Amino acid sequence: MARPAPQDVATIACVGGGTIGAGWAACFLAHGKDVVMSDPGPDAEAKARAVIDQAWPHLEGLGLAGGASRDRFCFVGSVAEAVGDADLVQESAPEREDLKIALFAEMDEHARPDTVLASSSSAFLPSHLQSKCKRPERVVIGHPFAPSYLMPLVEVVAGEATAPETVAWSRDFYETVGKRSVVLKKEIEGYIANRFQMVVFEEALRLVENGICDWEAIDLSITEGPGLRWPFLGSLSTNHLAGGKGGLQHAIDMWGWQGNEESRASALASVDERFGHVPMAELEAWRDDNLMRLIKGRRAVPARPK
Ligand SMILES: NC(=O)c1ccc[n+]([C@@H]2O[C@H](COP(=O)([O-])OP(=O)(O)OC[C@H]3O[C@@H](n4cnc5c(N)ncnc54)[C@H](O)[C@@H]3O)[C@@H](O)[C@H]2O)c1
Numbered sequence: 001m002a003r004p005a006p007q008d009v010a011t012i013a014c015v016g017g018g019t020i021g022a023g024w025a026a027c028f029l030a031h032g033k034d035v036v037m038s039d040p041g042p043d044a045e046a047k048a049r050a051v052i053d054q055a056w057p058h059l060e061g062l063g064l065a066g067g068a069s070r071d072r073f074c075f076v077g078s079v080a081e082a083v084g085d086a087d088l089v090q091e092s093a094p095e096r097e098d099l100k101i102a103l104f105a106e107m108d109e110h111a112r113p114d115t116v117l118a119s120s121s122s123a124f125l126p127s128h129l130q131s132k133c134k135r136p137e138r139v140v141i142g143h144p145f146a147p148s149y150l151m152p153l154v155e156v157v158a159g160e161a162t163a164p165e166t167v168a169w170s171r172d173f174y175e176t177v178g179k180r181s182v183v184l185k186k187e188i189e190g191y192i193a194n195r196f197q198m199v200v201f202e203e204a205l206r207l208v209e210n211g212i213c214d215w216e217a218i219d220l221s222i223t224e225g226p227g228l229r230w231p232f233l234g235s236l237s238t239n240h241l242a243g244g245k246g247g248l249q250h251a252i253d254m255w256g257w258q259g260n261e262e263s264r265a266s267a268l269a270s271v272d273e274r275f276g277h278v279p280m281a282e283l284e285a286w287r288d289d290n291l292m293r294l295i296k297g298r299r300a301v302p303a304r305p306k
Pocket of ligand 1: 015016017018019020021038039040041042044091092093094095096099103120121122123143144145146
C-alpha cells in the first residue's frame, strides 16, 4: 500500500506513551485520527489515558475535528502490532540513542515499507537513528514541544539517508494536525529551539551563580520582558520593531550587526519579505494589540492555600 497523502493519514502509531507520546496521541485523536499505542512501561496504558483526559478539555477549547473521539485510541502489547497498519509512526521512547536505534530497526521491520517513521527525539542526529534501518529513507525527526497536544512547533530534520519526499511529506502532515513545521537545512544536535533555550538557561545559571540576581528575577525578566513579545515576534522581527519607523535597517544603524555581510543582507531581505507590505505604524498597532490581549489574557499561578 502506497503512502497516503498527508491529509489522508487515518491511523497513527505512537511508540512510547509518556509525557510526549501520550500528548501526541491526544493531538492526533483531536484531529480525528485513529491512534494505536505501544509502551512496555508499568501501567503505561492508564498513564497515557490520564494524559489524554487531561489534555482533552484544552483540545476541545481549540476545536475538535469532525469524528474526533478518545474512543479511537487503542493500546497494544508490541511494537510490531502498533506499527503494522499505521500510516505514520511517531516514536517517543526515552532519550537514549542505543534504545532508539534498536527501536527504529524494529519499527522499520514491521511497518509498511512506505510508512514514515518519525522520532520525537530532542537532540539526536537522525543519521544515527536511521543507521540500522533497511529503509532509512523514510526516517525523520519530528521534534515537538511539551505539551505536545498544544504547542504548535515541530522541527523536521532529515538524516543523511532521508529522502527529500519524506521531509516534505512530514512537514505537510504536521500542518494538517494543527502544527507549524520548521524544516532544518541540515542536521545538528538539539535542532533549533532547544539550542535557544539552552543558551538562555546557561546565561540564567551564570547570572544567579555570580550573584547578579535571584531565580525570580530570571523568570520575571523573561515573562514580563522579551518573552511577552515572543508569542508573535521572534529574534529577528523583534529587532525590526525595535527600530521604530526605520525598522530593522535603523536598528542595525543604531546598534550595529554582530554577524557577517551575508546574514545582514538575508535578515533585511527576510523582514522585507514578511513585513514589508505593512506600514510601520500599522505593524506597531498590531504589536500593541497582541500585547494588550496577552497581558489581559494571562492567568496568575493559583494562590498558595492559607
Ligand atoms: N518532555 C519533553 O519536554 C520533551 C519535549 C520534546 C521531545 N521530547 C522527547 O520525547 C521523547 C519521550 O520523552 P518523554 O518526556 O515523553 O519521556 P517519558 O519518560 O515521559 O516517556 C517515555 C516513555 O517511553 C516508554 N518506553 C520505554 N522503553 C520503551 C521502548 N523500548 N519502546 C517504546 N516505549 C518505551 C516508557 O515506558 C515511557 O512511558 C524523548 O526522546 C524526549 O527527548 C521530550
